[in-house]
Amino acid sequence: MSGVKIREYRDGDFSTVREIFSLGTSEHVPASFVHFLKQPQCQMLLMSTFCALLASSKSFLLPVLAVTLLLAIVCQLVVYNFNNYIEKCCSTDLNSISETYMAPRDACFWVAENEGRVVGMVACRPKDGVPDCLELKRLSVLRSHRGRGVAKKLCQAVADFTRERGYAAVVLHTSVVQTDAQKLYVAMGFRKLREFPEGNLAARLTNFSLFEYRLDLHKDHAAK
Template identity: 65%
Template sequence: MASIQIRKYRDDDAEAVREVFTLGMSEHVPSSFMHLLKQPLTQMVLMCVFCALMASSKSFLLPIMAVTLVLAGARQFVTYMFTSYIDTCLKKDLCHIRETYLEQKDACFWVAESDGRVVGTVACMPAEKVPGCLELKRMSVRRTHRGMGIAKALCRTVADFTRDRGYAAVILYTSVVQTDAQNLYEHMGYEKIREFVVPELVARITNFSLIEYRLDLQTDTKKD
């Protein structure tokens, strides 16, 4: 088994970090598409299209083709949404990792390295909406290196960093379709605080929700 090293981010890790993040986020397209298909509104639209064309054409072929095209369009739409989100992240903090995480107080970015290759990432920074907590961000592990305890080690790294800085808890947000991530966090002791639908119109229509998790820590008084 290859040895795994958790260390702070270096500038020459930038390309590998962006690759790990992009691949990890892209994996959620199929599950997000399935989530979309399970929504009552989606099913109603597909049924209406099928029935309307069936009644007007008196043929099975046209409605089946139309529904197939609608499904293909929906899949492309989901892909587009994830691609847009990835591009936004790559242009924001993941384009300025040192400035965003390493040069800011109580923030950090780590990578998991195996045989000289970056195979996982995680970061944290003070939570904007939850005072006294750090927020775990950018957790991702290459598919080829999962099941080796890397994600757990990255979680513990953030927890230790948070405890050392005197913060009360770690919080994080993950989506409803990221079931593996949910299982990991719950296994690591995180408690589900709430689930809420993303305020953007598209997310509200598709009922795409985020889940907030919290890991309470025993800490000393917050350091200056």
């Protein structure tokens, strides 16, 4: 994308990158809600509730209202889980970006800047338990600047940094509902290593899976 500059994070970017992260994460709420509705156990619950109330009350309105209420509750639970995740991230690594990503030698945080405005972000740091890899984290681009190659440039910055530091690969985690991100990673040469359930009980009950991807790097690999 012409005019987009990838640069390292500065302290003045703090509020903007946290806002970009929060907005980007919140955008997954509708897709997560739809994912829940597609699960057989969810459809069975809604259908059972509707049929039981219809048979016992002889009223069509009551079961409709009950199912609507259940859907509203589920939607609020999805929103609650995402808000909790955002708050957790903003109180941990995104609360001390310079300390977490800029101070250590083998970690870094970048922003994408267009006409003086920060429109995207990405970070990386060593992956716990995997000494030969750096982990790509916090990739997010403003909706207004997607589809223009910004995310690819940010990912390439991580790949180049990882190679320069002598690590063998970049790894990352993404969720089942982040289909656009998955397409980007595959296009850049990442391969999916495994699929596993997200940690909390609600995610397990709704088959909300996480995917692990890995991009193997070679010293003679040229940037795309």
